[in-house]
Amino acid sequence: MSPRVSMAEIAELAGVSVPTVSKVLNGRDGVAPDTRDHVRRLLEEHHYMRRGTSGKRPTGLIDFVIRDLDPNWAMPLVQGAEDEAARAGVSLVVTSTHGRRIGNRHWVQHLATRRTDAVVLTVTDFQEGIAEELSKLNTPVVLVDPLGGTAPDIPAVAATNYEGGFAATQHLLQLGHRRIGIITGPTLVSCSRERLQGYRAALAKAGVPTDPRLEHWGDFLSESGETATRRMLSIPQPPTAIFAGSDQCAAGVYKEAKRHGLAIPHDLSVVGFDDVMIAKWLQPELTTVRQPLEEMAREAIRMAMQLVHGNRIAHPRQRLATQLVVRESTAKLRDASPEDSV
Template sequence: MAADRQRRRSPRVTIGDIAAQAGVSLPTVSRVLNGRAGVSDETRAAVQRLLDEHGYERRGTAARHRVGLIDFVLRDLDPIWAMPLIQGAETEAMRAGASIVLTSTHGRSAGNRRWIQHLATRRTDAVVIVVSELSAGAAEELSRLHTPVVLVDPVGSAPGHMPTVTAANRAGGRMATEHLLRLGHRRIGIITGPAGVRCSEDRLAGYRDAHLRHGIPLDPELQTYGDFMPASGLASTRRMLAMNRPPTAIFAGTDQTASGVYAAARERGLRVPEDLSVVGFDDVILSEWLQPPLTTVRQPLEQMARAAIRAAVQIAYEGHGPSGRLELPTSLTLRSSTTAPARAAA
């Protein structure tokens, strides 16, 4: 009998288990747990009976509900960009005695119904989502599961109650463009990331800030959205270099985009930086491998991931943590891909 009571009060039972036994959906169990309307008296009584039988308590109400897992959700698993983030997340999670569960959205929105149901069944202490958009209703569903969520460079506007970690992208964009303007460039192209992604828009805003500060007119033809990958750098640079008045410099939204800029310049027989100056963004290992090595804005990717995991840990394990937006500083790393434009030097 004692063994039976022990089994029934096991903290490993999840609301997914309760939902399956009751033959209802996860949101229905969540409504019962939170005393919300929208559940019939008969269903509410059946679900509550199962909750009582299993001794279920809401996540976060007792230390024994900690499972030591934090979900870390990335837009993609590109090794150059993702590796510093994964390293930072894993290091910080280990300090808290937890492990990370790695998921890629493959460019899609994070938090579809199947993923949330799997999360409820498997259980996790917190979720950190990097450069992705939450699916419609995902924030509410995660809230019902009492799962803390921290966002890193979210797409669009983040829900007000979710902590956000980002880099000073606007300042970085301004820094990169100021550097080129001081060298004498007046036709500067920009290839930023996807439209609507906060970091993409901020880098573009910094580019525009620098032009306005120096009194340089903005040319819409020199401002392009991409996808942060080499192919968009290649295609956008081909188009710009075919203009009647091509740019003498290009600010690429990432170092990988900059590698595509290099490829397009080579196609036309142009030299970097003698014929075309290039500045990137991120300062990942690729920037040192390019020839010539790339001048770039350093984004503290590893520190951003660590800060996000640290915030998630504080909320999940201590019941409190930071709120609002945490912005980490960027800096310019000077290498060999920029110089004065040829005619200015002459």
């Protein structure tokens, strides 16, 4: 074995998976007591140390890896991470994956050469086996989960997407709308499904049946908002309101509504999700669900620093509250009868 034992080597000695060793290190549930004790003994016997606690001088750097640098949602994340890193007395190294999937061995090896104290990932497109590959870094890893990632064994900070979807739909119902469309994100992304579930739950609570013609999957970008809106406006009973899965998607709804000669909110009410810069740039200003992106990034940096210093994270899967922000893009359904409100 190497002088500095790796998590993979501990897993091999214990006869368990690398994610199991990671759970023991981070104090997470899902490990049998005997197995947990066995792994702990091996960690102690072989003097396993995280980077930053090994006696080597810490670099004072944290890698903040983000999918792209789109100013709408990326900049709040970077700002929050930078603020918390400065407060902790460390520097942030921002890296973009340019939309590429992460998790392959070459990518992990490249990241290992950076020799930072911790890695915070703000990406969603993971290859299978990401947790095991990242564990080979022997470096703390935390996930900021704005779109719903697929690495359950990595500590993460996410938002309450279900509650946000419920609040957006309930707001439209309270305004008298019953034909409410939804444009969510990719089917494999968990936050897309959670926002859709919140939408359906709000309709069910109000006694409003769902209509498959009003439910559309997208990619959170403007073009998917345009395409889905075009389809919904072409059906015999088009929606009077649309809940878009992101503010960028809502911008596409605006464009398509204009092409159809519809005024927002008089002819079509629109709710977005995120509350990023574009929400106030749109005219009328967009009613949306605020996702606390800056706070999520700050909390992820705090969690990463706890791991750097060898401390246990009490709550490794955190969800921060969303909040409905009512602006100008929603209004009462015209000619709605009193019984239409809920």
